Amino acid sequence: MEAARRGSRDAVNQLLPLVYDELRGLADRFRVLERGDHTLQPTAIVHEVYLRLIGQESVGWRDRNQFFAVAAKLMRRILVDHARARRALKRGGTQVRTSLDDVVDRLEMTAPDLPALDETLNRLAAIDARKSRVVELRFFGGLSVAETSAILNVPQRTVERDWTFAKAWLRAELGRD
Secondary structure (H helix, E strand, O other), rough: HHHHHHHHHHHHHHOOOHHHHHHHHHHHHHHHHOOOOOOHHHHHHHHHHHHHHHHHOOOOOOOHHHHHHHHHHHHHHHHHHHHHHHHHOOOOOOOOOOOOOHHHHHHHOOOOOHHHHHHHHHHHHHOHHHHHHHHHHHHHHHOOOOHHHHHHHOOHHOOOHHHHHHHHHHHHHHHHH
16 A cells, blocks of 8 residues: 555555455445346446546555545445436436435345435535545445544544434435435
8 A cells, every 4th residue: 555655556456456355345235235137236346446546646545444435435426326327317217215224224125316315415515524424434435433433533432423413314314305
């Protein structure tokens, strides 16, 4: 990571095999959240994340947690973009909305409405950016409270409170939409 931070493309290329399995596992977790006929496979998500990572001019990785935070943000963008493209094709197809609590707590097999979740997270970010970031890191990044705490440089208890608040706020907002 130190060599990648200094801008070495070879180091970035060597980094992927070291983190590939973790990224693949994270992407596979998202497959559970998608509908059964979803066409975007975990391998494709990981490869897209990799392409976007190596496409950056300078990589400033501080540590593992920061790397996975960036990867989580990229996965969110990829999944939301894919869902929006699918919705655009269907124009008015029936969408099942699933609350964030249902997704996180029970990992139900129904697909959450990722564009709606993304829009709602953006509204939360306008009110409280840290709470939105906690959701992004925990939900999309699959990071623990401790890892999220380290990335955001706040106490773990703060992350727990933010997570609890954000889930309740998102549940209310998604229900209202």
